[in-house]
Amino acid sequence: MGAAASEGDRSPRELNLLDNLERQAAVVDALRARAAAGGGDVARCLAWLGVGRQAGRYLTEIGGWPGGRLAKLEPDVAAHREALENAVAEATREVAVADEPTVQAARRRLGIRLAVVGKGGAGKTMISATLARTMARQGRRIVAADLDTNPGLALSLGIGLGDDDAGVPMAVEEHPGAAYGWRLASGVSPEEVVERYAVTGPDGVRFLSIGKISEPDKQAAKQTVVATRQVLLGFGEPDWDVLGDMEAGPTTPFERYQAFADRAILVVGPAWRSALTARRLLPILDDMPVTIVANGFRDEPDHPGLTPAVRIPWDPEVNAAERLGVSPIDYCPDAPAVKAVEQLASMFLPEEAKL
Numbered sequence: 001m002g003a004a005a006s007e008g009d010r011s012p013r014e015l016n017l018l019d020n021l022e023r024q025a026a027v028v029d030a031l032r033a034r035a036a037a038g039g040g041d042v043a044r045c046l047a048w049l050g051v052g053r054q055a056g057r058y059l060t061e062i063g064g065w066p067g068g069r070l071a072k073l074e075p076d077v078a079a080h081r082e083a084l085e086n087a088v089a090e091a092t093r094e095v096a097v098a099d100e101p102t103v104q105a106a107r108r109r110l111g112i113r114l115a116v117v118g119k120g121g122a123g124k125t126m127i128s129a130t131l132a133r134t135m136a137r138q139g140r141r142i143v144a145a146d147l148d149t150n151p152g153l154a155l156s157l158g159i160g161l162g163d164d165d166a167g168v169p170m171a172v173e174e175h176p177g178a179a180y181g182w183r184l185a186s187g188v189s190p191e192e193v194v195e196r197y198a199v200t201g202p203d204g205v206r207f208l209s210i211g212k213i214s215e216p217d218k219q220a221a222k223q224t225v226v227a228t229r230q231v232l233l234g235f236g237e238p239d240w241d242v243l244g245d246m247e248a249g250p251t252t253p254f255e256r257y258q259a260f261a262d263r264a265i266l267v268v269g270p271a272w273r274s275a276l277t278a279r280r281l282l283p284i285l286d287d288m289p290v291t292i293v294a295n296g297f298r299d300e301p302d303h304p305g306l307t308p309a310v311r312i313p314w315d316p317e318v319n320a321a322e323r324l325g326v327s328p329i330d331y332c333p334d335a336p337a338v339k340a341v342e343q344l345a346s347m348f349l350p351e352e353a354k355l
Contacts, residue, residue, distance in 0.1 A: 010072075011177065012175070012176040012177030013177040014072065014073055014177070015177050016175055016177030016178050016183065017065070017073060017177070018073065018076060019175075019183075019186075020230075021062075021076060021077070021080045023184070023230065023234065024058045024061075024062075024080070024084075024234070025080065025083065026189070027054060027058075027189065027190065027234045027236055028051065028054055028055050028058065028083075028084065028087050028236075030189070030236075031047065031050055031051045031054055031236050031238075032051050032087060032090070034047055035047035035048045035050070035051050035091075035094070041098060041102045042102055042105045042106050042109070043106075044094075044098075045094075045095055045098045045102050045103055045105075045106035046106040046109050046110060046238050046239060047238055048090075048091045048094040048095050049091070049095060049106055049107065049110050049238060050110070050111075050236055050237070050238025050239075051087055051088075051090070051091040051236075052087070052088050052091030052092060052095070053110075053236075053238070053262075054234075054236040055084045055085075055087035055088045055091070056084075056088055057233065057259070057260070058084050058233075059081065059084045059085065059088070060259065060287075061233060061256075061259055062077060062080065062081060062084075064256060065077070108350035109238075109239050109350075110238055110239065111140075111141075111237065111238060111239055111240045111241045111242065112135070112140070112241040112242075112243075112262070112263075112348050112349075113241070113242045113243075113260055113261045113262040113263070114131070114241075114242070114243045114244070114261055114262075114263055114264070114265055114348065115243075115244045115246055115253075115257075115258035115260070115261035115263075115264045115265070116128045116131075116243065116244065116245050116246060116264075116265045116267060117246045117253055117258065117264055117265070117266055117267070117281055117285070118248065118266055118267035118268060118269075118274065118277065118278065118281070119248055119249060119267075119268075119269065119273060119274045119276075119277035119278070120248030120249065121248075121269065121274075122248075122267040122268060122269040122274050122277075122295055122296070123267055123269065123295035123296055123312070124245055124246070124248070124267045125148075125152040125153050125156050125245055126156055126295075126318060126322065126328055126337075126341075127265070127267055127293065127295065127312070127341055127344070128144065128153060128156070128243055128244075128245035129144070129153055129156030129157045129158075129245075129327060129328070129329070130156070130328055130329050130338055130341040130342075131243060131265075131341055131344065131345050132144040132157060132205050132243050133157065133158075133202065133203050133205060133327070133329045134329070134341065134342050134345040135241055135243075135345055135348075135349065136203035136204050136205050137203050138345075138349055140241050140349075141204070141206075141237075141239065141240045141241065142204075142205050142206065142240065142241040142242070142243060143194055143198065143205075143206045143207075143208060143235065143240060143241070143242045143243070144157060144201075144205050144206070144207050144208070144243050144244075144245070145207075145208045145209065145210075145228070145231075145232055145242065145243070145244045145245070146207070146208070146209040146210060146245050147210050147228065147244050147245060147246050147247055147252065147257055148210070148245060148246070148247040148248065149210060149211065149212055149213045149221040149247065150212070150213070150247075151212050152245070153207070153209070153245045154199075154201075154207060154209065155325045155326065155327070156322075156327055156328065157201045157202065157205055157207060157327060158201060158202040158326070158327035158329075158330050159199060159201040159202070159207055168193065168197070168208055168209065168210060168211070168224045168227050168228045168231060169209075169211050169220060169223065169224050170193075170196075170197045171184060171185045171188050171192075171193045171196075171197055171227060171231075172184065172185055172223050172224060172227045173185040173186060178226050179225060179226050180222035180223065180225055180226065181222075182222065182223040182224070182225075182226060182227065183226045183227055183230065184226070184227040184230040184231065185227075189234070190230065190231040190232075190233075190234035190235040190236070191235060191236075191237060193208070193227075193231045194206055194208065194231070194235060194237075202327070202330070208228070208231065210224050210225065210228045211223055211224035211225075229257060229259070229260075232244060232260035233259055233260045235260070242260060242261070244257070244258065244260065244261065246258060249277060250277065250280050250281050250284055253281055253284045253285060254284050258285070258288075261288065262288065262289075263288055263289045263290070263291060263348075264285045264288055264289070264290045264291070265290075265291050265293055265344075266278055266281055266282070266285070266290050266291070266292050266293065267293050267295050268292060268293070268294055268295070268303060268306055268308070269294075269295055269296045269297075270294075270296060270297050270298070270300040272303075275303040275306055278292070278303070278306055279305070279306070291309050291310075291344075291347065292306055292307065292308045292309055293308055293309065293310050293311075293312060293344060294306075294308035294310070294311045294312065295312040295337075296312070296313075296314045297311055297312075297313060297314060298313070298314045309344075309347065310340060310343055310344045310347070311340065312337050312340040312341060312344075313336050313337055313340065314337075315332075315335050315336050315337035315338075317331070317332035317335040317337075318332060318335055318337040318338065320332070
């Protein structure tokens with residue numbers, strides 16, 4: 001990718017964005033090389049599906065960058081956009097030459113990308129952890145990411161609290177042009193972060209976490225925001241699932257932390273405040289399919305306009321697990337709420353893997 005001006009003429013912000021383009025190109029090029037290397041028909045088709053999805057995701061990402069302030073970078077962005085479009089076209093051609101059974105087999109192996117959103121207290125973390133464990137038990141390889149600066153997902157997964165800031169904080173570097181002054185370390189790919197720094201939890205779930213707020217200056221969280229987004233957005237392994245437990249409320253979805261996902265799970269509780277948050281989230285998520293989940297309901301009716309695909313009942317056993325800080329799927333595997341989350345998982349799993 002040719003620069004339109006010398007490095008000395010660039011601002012730190014522009015240099016950081018150019019670095020972003022180079023990292024994106026490296027991710028897509030590595031996936032293309034792997035796909036072109038061959039293998040069985042299904043594996044090759046799966047690899048090209050991964051190329052198309054990753055290049056398309058990056059196209060969406062750069063399409064959301066502000067235009068006016070980046071006018072000097074337009075030649076670089078345009079060249080990068082063209083390269084991504086070519087990668088999508090190449091992947092489309094390669095998949096098109098495969099026979100239908102091969103394509104369908106490859107699509108069944110393609111990783112599932114989910115972002116779990118909703119108001120605080122709606123039950124996002126319990127649902128995220130139980131989903132991740134359930135999918136892993138069906139033979140899926142899964143990365144579960146905690147994008148909330150308040151600890152929680154590690155415990156619900158059955159991982160010790162000492163690992164609640166695992167992974168991404170180990171792979172960051174300072175840069176004056178990045179948000180909060182930090183980004184993913186140079187020379188470290190998203191796949192390497194998962195391989196080297198993610199904690200392996202029960203059922204083989206790989207756990208990553210944004211930095212937690214434990215000090216007044218909030219440095220840990222500031223240092224990992226950009227890097228976490230880079231890792232999740234760039235983790236292109238085609239046969240891995242990625243599930244993100246998002247920070248409560250609409251703020252981080254508005255900032256597109258869920259850009260890594262193909263689908264959002266919107267968790268809504270019986271309280272009107274939870275429904276209000278859900279209604280504010282829906283237009284923010286209008287670029288992806290949304291599955292609404294009602295959680296913690298007893299005999300309350302559905303909220304108007306928020307018809308759930310799955311209803312997870314209020315469950316005293318799950319509440320007890322949450323109070324104890326243990327994983328519900330370990331503490332009460334046969335509880336009605338856990339079974340309902342397993343039903344939710346079956347909506348995303350391939351037919352032969354459904355419970």
